[in-house]
Structures are given as C-alpha cells and as structure tokens.
Amino acid sequence: xxxxxxxxxxxxxxxxxxxxxxxxxxxxxxxxxxxxxxxxxxxxxxxxxxxxxxxxxxxxxxxxxxxxxxxxxxxxxxxxxxxxxxxxxxxxxxxxxxxxxxxxxxxxxxxxxxxxxxxxxxxxxxxxxxxxxxxxxxxxxxxxxxxxxxxxxxxxxxxxxxxxxxxxxxxxxxxxxxxxxxxxxxxxxxxxxxxxxxxxxxxxxxxxxxxxxxxxxxxxxxxxxxxxxxxxxxxxxxxxxxxxxxxxxxxxxxxxxxxxxxxxxxxxxxxxxxxxxxxxxxxxxxxxxxxxxxxxxxxxxxxxxxxxxxxxxxxxxxxxxxxxxxxxxxxxxxxxxxxxxxxxxxxxxxxxxxxxxxxxxxxxxxxxxxxxxxxxxxxxxxxxxxxxxxxxxxxxxxxxxxxxxxxxxxxxxxxxxxxxxxxxxxx
Numbered sequence: 001x002x003x004x005x006x007x008x009x010x011x012x013x014x015x016x017x018x019x020x021x022x023x024x025x026x027x028x029x030x031x032x033x034x035x036x037x038x039x040x041x042x043x044x045x046x047x048x049x050x051x052x053x054x055x056x057x058x059x060x061x062x063x064x065x066x067x068x069x070x071x072x073x074x075x076x077x078x079x080x081x082x083x084x085x086x087x088x089x090x091x092x093x094x095x096x097x098x099x100x101x102x103x104x105x106x107x108x109x110x111x112x113x114x115x116x117x118x119x120x121x122x123x124x125x126x127x128x129x130x131x132x133x134x135x136x137x138x139x140x141x142x143x144x145x146x147x148x149x150x151x152x153x154x155x156x157x158x159x160x161x162x163x164x165x166x167x168x169x170x171x172x173x174x175x176x177x178x179x180x181x182x183x184x185x186x187x188x189x190x191x192x193x194x195x196x197x198x199x200x201x202x203x204x205x206x207x208x209x210x211x212x213x214x215x216x217x218x219x220x221x222x223x224x225x226x227x228x229x230x231x232x233x234x235x236x237x238x239x240x241x242x243x244x245x246x247x248x249x250x251x252x253x254x255x256x257x258x259x260x261x262x263x264x265x266x267x268x269x270x271x272x273x274x275x276x277x278x279x280x281x282x283x284x285x286x287x288x289x290x291x292x293x294x295x296x297x298x299x300x301x302x303x304x305x306x307x308x309x310x311x312x313x314x315x316x317x318x319x320x321x322x323x324x325x326x327x328x329x330x331x332x333x334x335x336x337x338x339x340x341x342x343x344x345x346x347x348x349x350x351x352x353x354x355x356x357x358x359x360x361x362x363x364x365x366x367x368x369x370x371x372x373x374x375x376x377x378x379x380x381x382x383x384x385x386x387x388x389x390x391x392x393x394x395x396x397x398x399x400x401x402x403x404x405x406x407x408x409x410x411x412x413x414x415x416x417x418x419x420x421x422x423x424x425x426x427x
Contacts (some may be wrong), residue, residue: 037101049097087184104139113371134164159375164401177382209359346400
C-alpha cells in the first residue's frame with residue numbers, strides 16, 4: 001500500500017471511529033479512542049516513515065498497555081489510570097510508524113472464549129448481531145470483521161485470537177510460544193500467553209508480523225512442495241457442514257498450489273486439553289488470588305465462578321501438568337510425522353448465538369468445547385497457528401480453517417495464507 005492509500009485508509013478509519021453511530025459502536029467492539037493519538041497530524045507524520053505500517057491505524061486489545069490510555073481488561077476491577085509506557089509490542093508498532101490509540105473490548109481478563117462477558121456487555125458478531133464474536137480478543141476480531149480497521153492486536157492463550165478470528169471472518173495468528181514479548185500485557189496464564197496479530201487480509205497479517213519481529217516473509221514457500229496433513233479422527237472429524245465445506249475448500253486450494261495432501265491423527269489431543277485446563281486454571285487463579293479473596297463481587301459472575309473452580313487445583317497437579325507441558329513442547333516436532341503443516345478446523349462450528357452455553361452443532365455440548373478444543377492442542381505444544389477465514393457462497397457466516405507449523409515457522413504460515421488468496425464467497 002502506497003503512502004497516499006495509507007493516508008486515505010487511515011483518515012476513513014478515523015472518521016468511522018469518531019462516529020458514535022458507527023457499526024463498530026453498535027457491535028460494542030470499541031472500549032476507548034484517544035483522538036489525540038490518531039488525529040490528522042499524527043497520521044501525516046507517521047506516514048512519512050515509509051514502512052508498510054506507516055500511518056496505518058492498529059487497534060489494540062484492552063489487555064495490552066498503550067501509553068496515555070487505561071488498561072481495563074473488560075472488568076470493573078480494571079484501572080482508569082492511563083498507562084505511562086507502551087507494551088513492548090506496541091512500542092514496536094510505533095517504531096514502524098503505526099498509529100495506536102484505539103482500545104478494543106475483551107472478555108473479562110481474557111478468561112473466556114465467547115466474547116460475551118464484559119463489564120460493558122457482549123461484543124456482537126459483525127455479520128449477525130445475534131451471534132457471538134468469540135473471545136477473548138472479541139473486540140479486535142469484531143472490529144476487523146466490521147471493517148472499521150484493517151489491523152489489530154489481540155492475545156491468544158488457548159485460542160483467544162484464532163477463535164474470534166474464525167467467528168468474525170478474519171485472520172488471526174498465534175505465534176510460537178515466547179516469540180513475541182508479553183511485557184506490558186496483563187497476564188491470563190504466563191506459560192501459555194502470546195500476543196496475537198490479527199488482520200482483515202493475509203498481507204496485513206504479514207505486515208504486522210514483520211513490524212513486530214523484523215522477519216520478512218519467505219514468499220518462496222508459495223511454490224514449495226510441502227506435505228500438509230489434515231487431522232482426522234475423534235473431534236477433528238466432527239464438524240458442522242459449513243465448517244467441513246471450508247476445510248475442503250482450503251485443502252483443494254492447497255492441492256492446486258502443488259502441495260501434497262495427506263491425513264493424520266493427533267493422539268496427544270486429549271492430553272493437551274487436560275494439561276491446559278490445569279496449567280491455565282492454576283495460573284489464572286494465582287493472578288487473581290487477591291481480588292477473588294477481597295473483591296469477588298466485582299468480577300462478572302461467570303468469570304468469578306471459573307476462578308473459584310480454578311482455586312481448587314492442587315499444587316502438585318499444577319507442577320506435574322507444567323512439567324508434562326514442557327516435555328510435550330520439547331518434542332513438538334513429533335506430532336508432524338512426515339508433514340510440514342497440519343490442517344484442521346479452527347472451531348467445529350460457525351459463530352453460536354450470544355450467551356449460548358449448550359446445544360451446539362456437530363454434537364458439541366459446551367461453549368468451551370466449540371471455542372477452544374481445536375485450538376488448545378497447539379497452544380500447549382507452543383506451535384504457531386493461523387486462522388484462515390473461509391466464506392462459502394450462500395452461507396450466512398464465515399468458517400475458520402487452521403494451519404499449524406513447526407515452532408518458529410511463522411513465515412511458512414503467512415506465505416501460505418497469502419498464496420491461498422481471498423476465500424470469501426467461494427463456491
């Protein structure tokens with residue numbers, strides 16, 4: 001995108017964010033806009049940087065510190081005091097010339113995958129306001145899907161970036177564990193937390209990654225002869241029809257690009273979900289131990305209930321689970337076998353109704369199952385994974401398909417995402 005196009009896009013974004021009647025406001029995606037950080041002069045100055053992000057607005061999930069703005073974490077327990085420093089990832093974006101100053105809504109303290117539990121009400125799906133946005137990076141995904149911004153940051157602990165990306169029809173990357181700094185990011189579970197770049201298109205996702213890491217995308221992967229294994233068996237094969245169609249679409253496109261397609265199982269699936277529940281639960285309970293003891297009434301009831309349950313995890317259970325998680329990560333290459341990339345649905349269903357907690361499609365019985373059980377395994381393994389949005393012709397909602405690479409191979413995923421092209425309204 002050239003400088004003039006960047007300026008035009010950013011000015012339109014600013015106008016939309018300033019409009020209190022905008023679609024972004026109606027879906028409850030925005031928490032705060034600091035117009036002093038995204039005014040015309042700021043945009044013009046930043047655009048002179050000359051990078052792919054120069055002068056472009058990047059929305060930031062309200063778990064991530066932005067200097068001059070509060071970090072409220074979707075909770076009445078959040079602070080109204082403006083932060084004095086940027087999170088490290090935000091500082092990287094500023095150095096690249098990006099404009100920040102837009103905070104997006106989050107499921108309270110990022111402790112939920114549905115996006116409909118915040119102190120300001122549910123974040124709605126931009127394509128159907130009766131549907132959930134997914135969480136916890138609900139506002140970032142919904143704002144991207146609504147179209148007011150092209151770029152955003154979320155977080156991804158067990159699927160918090162990929163799941164809302166799938167429900168809202170955008171791109172979301174969970175990077176390799178510990179590849180991006182989480183300094184200045186309010187924690188959910190330190191052993192699992194990552195920052196999640198999110199974008200309306202695959203090129204924008206690559207632009208964010210390059211600004212955050214300095215890593216150029218290896219476009220030769222587009223024509224490389226990769227082996228891609230589609231996961232099957234158990235939960236991986238039980239999909240809503242719209243989602244199954246989306247997986248077939250991506251598989252066919254990858255085959256057209258010259259890649260070898262095989263099928264595989266993931267025997268570690270059940271173990272990773274069990275380990276995640278113990279490690280994430282214990283670490284979240286530790287983060288909030290003081291407030292759950294002293295001010296429990298200030299939490300949203302569903303989040304408070306989850307924290308109270310997590311407090312029951314014994315120390316020995318946590319230690320054993322963490323050791324097992326570390327061991328799985330040390331041997332994460334084993335899950336690929338002879339494959340280079342794994343392929344599966346991001347969620348087995350499209351976006352459920354706001355507030356739904358049971359009775360889902362594809363035989364799934366809980367919100368946690370539809371929102372996290374296809375994403376958790378790769379969080380535990382510490383692997384990079386990207387949601388590819390697919391919107392089949394005649395279908396009312398997008399579906400999400402996930403590509404997973406070996407640790408450190410984000411450039412492979414991002415190049416593949418670009419090679420796949422736009423999969424909106426495919427037949």
